[in-house]
Amino acid sequence: MRLTQPLPSFLASSLAHEQPQCLLRGTSPVASGMNFFLELWKTKGRIMSMIAAYYKNKSILITGATGFMGKVLMEKLLRTSPDLKVIYILMRPKAGQTLPQRMLQILSSKLFEKVKEVCPNMHEKIRPIYADLGQSDLAISKEDMQELLSCTNIIFHCAATVRFDEPLRHAVQLNVTATQQLLLMASQMPKLEVFVHISTAFSNCNLKHIDEVIYPCQVEPKKIIDSMQWLDDAIVDEITPKLIGDRPNTYTYTKALGEVVVQQESENLNIAIIRPSIVGATWQEPFPVSPAPGPQAGLHVDLLLAQTSSCPSSFSSHEMLDKGVLLAGVSLGWVDNLNGPSGLIIAAGKGLLRSVKAAPMAVADLIPVDTVVNLTLAVGWYTAVHRPQSTLIYHCTSGNLNPCNWGKMGLQIMASFEKIPYEKPFRRPNADFTTNTFTNQYWKAVSHWAPAIMYDLYLQLTGRKPRFTKLMNRLSKTLSMLEYFVNHSWEWSTSNTDMLMLELSPEDQRVFNFDIRQLNWLDYIENYVLGIKKYLLKEDMSGIPKARQQLKKLRNIHYFFNTALFLITWRLLIARSQMARNVWLFIVSFCYKFLSYFRASSTLKA
Numbered sequence: 025m026r027l028t029q030p031l032p033s034f035l036a037s038s039l040a041h042e043q044p045q046c047l048l049r050g051t052s053p054v055a056s057g058m059n060f061f062l063e064l065w066k067t068k069g070r071i072m073s074m075i076a077a078y079y080k081n082k083s084i085l086i087t088g089a090t091g092f093m094g095k096v097l098m099e100k101l102l103r104t105s106p107d108l109k110v111i112y113i114l115m116r117p118k119a120g121q122t123l124p125q126r127m128l129q130i131l132s133s134k135l136f137e138k139v140k141e142v143c144p145n146m147h148e149k150i151r152p153i154y155a156d157l158g159q160s161d162l163a164i165s166k167e168d169m170q171e172l173l174s175c176t177n178i179i180f181h182c183a184a185t186v187r188f189d190e191p192l193r194h195a196v197q198l199n200v201t202a203t204q205q206l207l208l209m210a211s212q213m214p215k216l217e218v219f220v221h222i223s224t225a226f227s228n229c230n231l232k233h234i235d236e237v238i239y240p241c242q243v244e245p246k247k248i249i250d251s252m253q254w255l256d257d258a259i260v261d262e263i264t265p266k267l268i269g270d271r272p273n274t275y276t277y278t279k280a281l282g283e284v285v286v287q288q289e290s291e292n293l294n295i296a297i298i299r300p301s302i303v304g305a306t307w308q309e310p311f312p313v314s315p316a317p318g319p320q321a322g323l324h325v326d327l328l329l330a331q332t333s334s335c336p337s338s339f340s341s342h343e344m345l346d347k348g349v350l351l352a353g354v355s356l357g358w359v360d361n362l363n364g365p366s367g368l369i370i371a372a373g374k375g376l377l378r379s380v381k382a383a384p385m386a387v388a389d390l391i392p393v394d395t396v397v398n399l400t401l402a403v404g405w406y407t408a409v410h411r412p413q414s415t416l417i418y419h420c421t422s423g424n425l426n427p428c429n430w431g432k433m434g435l436q437i438m439a440s441f442e443k444i445p446y447e448k449p450f451r452r453p454n455a456d457f458t459t460n461t462f463t464n465q466y467w468k469a470v471s472h473w474a475p476a477i478m479y480d481l482y483l484q485l486t487g488r489k490p491r492f493t494k495l496m497n498r499l500s501k502t503l504s505m506l507e508y509f510v511n512h513s514w515e516w517s518t519s520n521t522d523m524l525m526l527e528l529s530p531e532d533q534r535v536f537n538f539d540i541r542q543l544n545w546l547d548y549i550e551n552y553v554l555g556i557k558k559y560l561l562k563e564d565m566s567g568i569p570k571a572r573q574q575l576k577k578l579r580n581i582h583y584f585f586n587t588a589l590f591l592i593t594w595r596l597l598i599a600r601s602q603m604a605r606n607v608w609l610f611i612v613s614f615c616y617k618f619l620s621y622f623r624a625s626s627t628l629k630a
């Protein structure tokens with residue numbers, strides 16, 4: 025029997041690369057010819073995820089698996105492909121914890137709860153390997169290196185320093201030299217099928233329109249790496265501004281250098297690069313997804329809170345939240361560090377952050393971490409199976425498909441605090457974006473520094489340790505580092521990402537969804553604010569009514585304080601200025617006349 029219609033590309037590619045025994049196992053003995061293909065297509069398209077199937081029996085090496093994105097990547101891999109062979113994690117001990125202790129802590133966190141159901145032996149699938157990307161040879165032992173070289177099929181390189189103020193030498197070591205070392209390792213791996221490098225959409229933030237190509241750097245990365253060997257710290261610090269040029273920090277600069285290094289090695293390897301924009305909390309996974317998108321916006325949190333407050337008090341806070349979440353189908357935004365917007369959302373929610381210099385109309389290019397991970401896994405599959413002739417770069421951004429600007433996002437964040445207030449706020453949350461530098465400086469002085477200094481004075485007078493000016497210093501530093509990203513807009517082309525979406529089977533489009541057009545910003549921001557409360561601040565959901573009361577109290581204090589301030593200023597003005605006295609007399613006599621007229625007219629009517 026001949027096929028009259030071409031097979032969809034996802035089926036064709038699957039047939040071309042499928043192991044023969046898998047094909048035989050997956051089809052009935054009577055299936056032959058067209059029936060055979062149709063049967064397979066039905067099975068493949070409707071039930072099986074080809075991406076998940078690809079990772080079956082694979083040995084996968086992940087760097088940065090202890091980081092924000094790495095954890096979500098590991099979770100999704102284990103949950104969707106529990107039959108994978110092994111995940112090698114290149115990691116270092118930290119905070120007094122050994123590698124197994126660190127790994128155990130990560131695997132027993134809430135993020136991995138769903139994995140336990142589908143992959144009860146997940147601990148056996150993970151193989152932590154000591155490595156320090158800060159050292160020139162990555163400090164991997166000979167035996168470990170031997171195993172990695174002979175067994176690895178896939179590499180996901182997520183590790184990096186994401187600090188904006190990293191000294192250039194360290195940033196080059198982690199984001200460029202370590203990448204080069206890893207590529208060198210990759211070139212010696214006979215079983216390697218694909219190397220996926222995670223970069224950032226901001227690696228070329230000195231440009232306004234960014235295509236899915238690698239832009240050359242003024243100085244060759246190899247020269248920069250070499251010079252770091254012999255230049256002393258003082259000279260490196262001196263040349264840093266000249267090298268980074270019109271980029272805002274060493275992070276974006278070294279991520280760009282890292283891409284060039286990847287490109288230079290791409291001739292012998294099957295490589296892909298992912299460029300996510302600002303990575304935020306999870307959107308759909310691994311926690312339950314809301315069944316009611318679109319017009320129901322905002323309903324989820326209301327439902328959750330209603331259920332939370334009506335739950336019997338015998339439930340623990342987490343039980344209450346979890347029951348509420350599960351009943352309402354709310355998806356909580358999981359997040360575990362203060363990077364990107366998360367730290368500033370906390371500062372705004374606690375009433376510390378009141379003014380940010382930003383362009384309200386600039387695009388807030390936030391992308392949920394689960395979307396980035398889904399694209400990463402899809403890219404891994406596509407690159408391994410299709411082996412594109414050149415290195416493809418995938419932009420993982422939201423601005424061109426589902427734009428939201430900072431002004432709108434700020435309003436949504438502030439509205440979310442009304443529903444989900446954070447505990448023990450310093451002041452009532454009332455943050456705003458300002459475009460004008462002078463206005464911003466004024467609000468910083470009046471709303472950031474003055475209350476912090478006053479409060480610290482009060483703490484000192486009552487025999488306690490002052491801490492708010494220190495906190496303000498840290499906040500100012502963070503703001504100065506992040507302000508560049510809220511004052512500019514970029515356009516990223518997404519042709520490769522769009523192409524990949526079309527290559528996926530319907531089942532893969534569902535399981536590895538990276539279609540950002542489906543995201544409802546209002547729901548996402550609310551769930552983000554809620555996720556921060558639960559996972560970062562570790563606050564009790566049952567305390568929400570009390571936190572609301574506290575906000576009311578702070579609002580009243582604010583009104584009282586403002587009224588008192590106005591009256592005192594006015595009283596002082598009247599005492600010193602004849603003009604102020606005249607104005608005051610005019611207002612009083614006007615009010616008196618108005619009241620007399622009002623009284624007279626109402627007596628006449630009666």
Ligand SMILES: CCCCCCCCCCCCCCCCCC(=O)SCCNC(=O)CCNC(=O)[C@H](O)C(C)(C)COP(=O)(O)OP(=O)(O)OC[C@H]1O[C@@H](n2cnc3c(N)ncnc32)[C@H](O)[C@@H]1OP(=O)(O)O
Pocket residue numbers: 186187188189224225226301302303362363364365366367368369371372380434435437438455456457498501502505506509510
């Ligand atoms: C209308 C209202 C609106 C409000 C929301 C507004 C939203 C605007 C969002 C703009 C986001 C723009 C992000 C752009 C991201 C680019 C994407 C990427 O590729 S790159 C990926 C993204 N990369 C990044 O985002 C990196 C940005 N971060 C950095 O570069 C550095 O952390 C630093 C320079 C900000 C501070 O350095 P340093 O002073 O040396 O401080 P350490 O680090 O040593 O930490 C000391 C303490 O501070 C704590 N803490 C840390 N961060 C924050 C924070 N953001 N916040 C608060 N706290 C923070 C930390 O936990 C620690 O506490 P403890 O343990 O002592 O108790």
Ligand SMILES: NC(=O)C1=CN([C@@H]2O[C@H](COP(=O)(O)OP(=O)(O)OC[C@H]3O[C@@H](n4cnc5c(N)ncnc54)[C@H](OP(=O)(O)O)[C@@H]3O)[C@@H](O)[C@H]2O)C=CC1
Pocket residue numbers: 087088089090091092093094114115116118155156157158159181182183184185186198222223224225279299300301302303304361363364
């Ligand atoms: N978060 C974001 O907004 C964005 C991130 N990206 C990119 O995504 C990737 C992951 O970022 P994200 O998860 O947010 O970052 P994190 O800071 O959360 O994680 C960084 C990871 O790198 C590891 N790492 C750092 N230094 C070393 C070292 N010397 N030796 C071994 N491992 C090291 C960290 O290990 P340890 O836990 O031991 O510190 C951690 O696992 C990065 O490449 C980043 O550039 C791109 C765009 C936006």
